[in-house]
Amino acid sequence: MAEGAETSDALIRLRGISRLYGTGEAQVKALDAIDLDIRRGEFVAIMGPSGSGKSTAMNVIGCLDVPTSGTYHFNGVEVAHLTQDQRALLRRHYLGFIFQGYNLLPRTSALHNVELPLIYKGHGRAERHAAATEALAKVGLDHRAHHDPSELSGGQQQRVAIARALAGNPQVILADEPTGNLDTKLSGEIMDVLQKLNADEGLTIVMVTHEADMAAFAQRLIWMVDGRIERDTPTSKAA
Template identity: 60%
Template structure:
């Protein structure tokens, strides 16, 4: 898949009239009911909403893990809904990184090897994979932990490995689904600080689903879903980490 340079007037991501239906006939359920949403490059967006609001379906659509029933999804000006399965897979590998609540690390595999996996799928050489994985682990504060398995790491460290794996391909967008859901308060704030740093220092666009207002407060923008539509979309003038670093 070839993605063109985004025109100055075009956001990185644009959703227009996105609907998503599940089931058929009397059992059909519409999870998204005409979603319009723009995401600019370099933004940090928290997506919130009650259970069943459509926020996870929207995130899966943005991550090309699900396809909408109708509407238009543009990524850097390219209509994603017109891409075939293999093309969407290439878009995910090249432009998107994923972080999940459950870490999703291979249990018997070292941190280094876990982080190398996306590069292995892309066919990169052993030397290039090792160098890139080491850089990614260092960037999340885990230099020296390369040979530890997940069982030898704390929950916060495991999530850092998962984040390193997500950014090792240098994605344009990092999609984080409840990234602090399995962590205590202190580790949650450490992970949010790390995501904030990746956004500010490396310019990675961050899209994060969360149900925790204190985690959403790290974002530059909060989008709230209710009943399958965007009910509120507001800028956060004082993100938590920004205020802390300014003090």
């Protein structure tokens, strides 16, 4: 655990989390009894070689996968005690997701792409429009609100994806290789956006990346090997 990461104010708390796939000789231990605390407002990068367990850890934190053993508390609530529907509600109301692929509807405006999750949350049209417009402004794309993805650069499309994650006002942004499809310049621009959201909005950000220069934007680096946390250290960005 990084210096100063107190368990008492952890928003995300994993204890003894393991995730097994398969049985017998084919069994794979993707996570091996990991302990991890992430405080509200932290920007954490998770790195490691292929097969290290970093994406599995992200999926468990995002309630997209269920651990085989151990406990996961989100904001003091034991996630294992939640039903499948309750976990879906946790994802919908408290978590925002950003992926390597932008996953935008191709013939739909940036504004409508950002509005989509709010439809599933039951927001009215005016409320959706206002929230989506505000989210696009936060990533510097309000002037491109009515452009389709084909009219946007890769970096702009990823900004739309970030705005979509922001629109629901989540407590945590989970970013899985968010710069994986971008060149160095655009990657830096995306990381500047995430860093600003963390600093200005107080958003908790958990990012999986294989790029050390992108991880350097975070305040804390977690290095995983063979399903275990090998190192958990502050970066130069730590307060």
